[in-house]
Amino acid sequence: xxxxxxxxxxxxxxxxxxxxxxxxxxxxxxxxxxxxxxxxxxxxxxxxxxxxxxxxxxxxxxxxxxxxxxxxxxxxxxxxxxxxxxxxxxxxxxxxxxxxxxxxxxxxxxxxxxxxxxxxxxxxxxxxxxxxxxxxxxxxxxxxxxxxxxxxxxxxxxxxxxxxxxxxxxxxxxxxxxxxxxxxxxxxxxxxxxxxxxxxxxxxxxxxxxxxxxxxxxxxxxxxxxxxxxxxxxxxxxxxxxxxxxxxxxxxxxxxxxxxx
Amino acid sequence: xxxxxxxxxxxxxxxxxxxxxxxxxxxxxxxxxxxxxxxxxxxxxxxxxxxxxxxxxxxxxxxxxxxxxxxxxxxxxxxxxxxxxxxxxxxxxxxxxxxxxxxxxxxxxxxxxxxxxxxxxxxxxxxxxxxxxxxxxxxxxxxxxxxxxxxxxxxxxxxxxxxxxxxxxxxxxxxxxxxxxxxxxxxxxxxxxxxxxxxxxxxxxxxxxxxxxxxxxxx
Numbered sequence: 001x002x003x004x005x006x007x008x009x010x011x012x013x014x015x016x017x018x019x020x021x022x023x024x025x026x027x028x029x030x031x032x033x034x035x036x037x038x039x040x041x042x043x044x045x046x047x048x049x050x051x052x053x054x055x056x057x058x059x060x061x062x063x064x065x066x067x068x069x070x071x072x073x074x075x076x077x078x079x080x081x082x083x084x085x086x087x088x089x090x091x092x093x094x095x096x097x098x099x100x101x102x103x104x105x106x107x108x109x110x111x112x113x114x115x116x117x118x119x120x121x122x123x124x125x126x127x128x129x130x131x132x133x134x135x136x137x138x139x140x141x142x143x144x145x146x147x148x149x150x151x152x153x154x155x156x157x158x159x160x161x162x163x164x165x166x167x168x169x170x171x172x173x174x175x176x177x178x179x180x181x182x183x184x185x186x187x188x189x190x191x192x193x194x195x196x197x198x199x200x201x202x203x204x205x206x207x208x209x210x211x212x213x214x215x216x217x218x219x220x221x222x223x224x225x226x227x228x229x230x231x232x233x234x235x236x237x238x239x240x241x242x243x244x245x246x247x248x249x250x251x252x253x254x255x256x257x258x259x260x261x
Numbered sequence: 262x263x264x265x266x267x268x269x270x271x272x273x274x275x276x277x278x279x280x281x282x283x284x285x286x287x288x289x290x291x292x293x294x295x296x297x298x299x300x301x302x303x304x305x306x307x308x309x310x311x312x313x314x315x316x317x318x319x320x321x322x323x324x325x326x327x328x329x330x331x332x333x334x335x336x337x338x339x340x341x342x343x344x345x346x347x348x349x350x351x352x353x354x355x356x357x358x359x360x361x362x363x364x365x366x367x368x369x370x371x372x373x374x375x376x377x378x379x380x381x382x383x384x385x386x387x388x389x390x391x392x393x394x395x396x397x398x399x400x401x402x403x404x405x406x407x408x409x410x411x412x413x414x415x416x417x418x419x420x421x422x423x424x425x426x427x428x429x430x431x432x433x434x435x436x437x438x439x440x441x442x443x444x445x446x447x448x449x450x451x452x453x454x455x456x457x458x459x460x461x462x463x464x465x466x467x468x469x470x471x472x473x474x475x476x477x478x479x480x
Contacts, residue, residue: 054377083386090383101378104475105396114392115382149475167383 003066005030005171005203006051011060013046013227020046021227023060030170031201035214035235038224039250044207048173051205052095053086065092065170091119094169098176100156102148102163108135109144112163119167127166134162138192154185158192165196171203172196178210186210193217211254215239223247265444268435272445275431276452282348282417282427283456287410289353290360297357298364299390312361319358324416327351332423348420348427356413363405367398400472407464411457428452 004027013021021043028034036044049055050062053069061078062069071078072085081089103111112131116122122130135141138158148156157177164172174193178186190213197204197217208214214221214235221238223231223246231244242248300312319327328351331342342350371394379389421430432445439445 052377052381054380087383087385090380093381095381097374097378097381099374101374101381103375103378103393103397115384118388118392119383147475164381 002030004028004063005032005065006205007063008047009061009063011050011062012058013043013050013055014058019227021050024227024229026222026229028171028203028205030203033197033204033217033219034206035218035221036205036207036224037209037211037214037221037238037250038230042224043227044222044224045175048095048175048205048207051171052093052173053090064089091167092169093171093173094164094167095173095175096157096160096164096177098179100148100153100160100180102156102160104148106148107144108140108146108148108151108159111148111159112166115163116166131162131166134165135159137165137195138162139188152185153181154188157181157189161189161192161196169202171205174204174206174208176207176209178208178213209254211239211251223250225250263439263441268439268445269448271435272428272431272448272452275426275428276449276456278345278426279414279417279428279452280456282345282352282420282425283410283414285349286352286356286413286417289349290357290409290413291406293353293357294360294364297361298368301361301365302368304386316358316361319355320362324351324355324419325422327355328419328423344420344423344425347423348417348425352413352416352420356409356416359412360406360409363402363409364398367401368394370401371397396471400468400475403464403468403471407461410460410464414456414460415453 006026006028008024008026010023010025011021012019012023020041024043024047036047038044046055050057051064051069057070061071067089068078068081069089070081072081103114106114109128109131112134113122113124113127116127116130117124132141132144135144138161140155140158140162143151143155143159148159151159161177177193178189181189190210193204193206193213194217196202206214206217216235218235220232221235222229223238223242223244225246231238231242231247238247239251242251297312297315300308301316303309303312328347331351332344332347335342368390375393375397376389379393384393417427418429420427421433424430428449432449435445436442
């Protein structure tokens with residue numbers, strides 16, 4: 001079996017007196033599609049944010065692609081990572097946000113080309129060629145010159161996915177990417193992600209409330225509650241035959257709320 | 262018979278000095294505002310402290326006193342400036358201190374989501390500031406910058422106190438020589454107003470250019 005691409009080793013995350021993650025450990029294999037589900041405040045989004053280095057951790061270690069994420073080796077030991085080290089580690093990871101976070105002052109094409117040109121020194125013509133391929137993949141090539149304000153939520157999110165892909169990360173993090181969308185726009189974003197999963201061997205971590213999609217998409221599902229993994233397993237096992245009572249209660253509630261499985 | 266065309270010409274010469282002061286003072290103010298405003302959000306404590314000290318000092322003391330210091334006290338330190346240089350320096354530094362807070366506020370107003378997108382796209386802090394934060398912050402700064410520029414324009418009147426022949430100074434001269442108060446002061450009232458109007462229009466034009474395509478929607 002291949003070595004894990006992400007190895008989280010008993011990490012703790014506190015916000016003041018509030019402990020969000022308490023000694024959490026988990027591993028993700030290269031190419032694995034992982035769905036993180038659970039009630040809000042259970043810490044699942046925090047894990048994605050920690051992997052993207054948008055947060056700091058209060059304790060523990062994380063290894064990404066064989067290297068420490070928050071620590072760098074120095075003099076035979078490990079010291080907290082500096083900005084330059086983090087910069088190199090972030091190349092491995094991309095993230096798509098709930099609220100898209102497109103740059104409103106740049107057109108769709110420039111949103112996608114900005115980072116490759118700045119961080120990898122890709123020439124403009126080449127960056128635009130690659131951007132158009134990606135926009136074509138997400139079905140947004142005809143909107144390349146539009147401004148984000150002219151797009152629907154679903155279109156914005158598809159552009160945001162193309163923008164993250166433009167840096168060719170090994171790991172993609174999707175943080176409730178359909179939660180801010182009108183119901184009729186959810187499917188177009190999910191279709192893009194299905195296509196992505198089918199066409200690439202990228203490792204994907206997905207925080208979602210779309211249980212049906214998580215069931216079809218994921219290789220493995222983790223159920224979180226209060227900063228801990230309560231139950232994990234194959235989608236069929238978690239969704240059809242959950243063993244833990246908390247998982248059962250959660251799934252009952254979310255299905256009663258009208259989410260399809 | 263009073264030579265009114267000649268006296269009005271005198272006031273117009275003063276108007277030229279006022280315009281000159283306003284333009285050069287504003288240019289200095291913008292440079293200083295960005296330097297100090299970005300200094301205020303620097304991650305280095307020393308830079309933040311320096312920027313804060315500058316802002317608090319220049320906001321907290323009177324423009325009169327600053328002008329007198331620049332003109333009458335600096336020479337004792339071996340720095341002698343012309344009245345015009347002194348005026349530009351005092352006005353630029355004074356208004357720049359207010360502008361710095363505008364820059365800081367606008368940069369802070371560009372939310373966490375944009376910053377996080379920059380981190381996720383692996384931009385350095387400098388790249389994020391230059392390509393993402395500042396272009397958006399600029400459209401928030403412009404209306405207040407317009408206010409500041411008009412304040413600066415009106416502030417130029419104080420330079421008559423260090424014998425700079427600006428519009429207000431010339432109006433006083435005309436008044437003294439003709440004994441007529443209404444005409445010189447009515448003239449400069451209208452001229453100041455027209456200059457302020459020009460600034461308003463210019464800023465509105467700039468604003469339209471900078472916000473093009475944003476449509477007021479920010480997500």
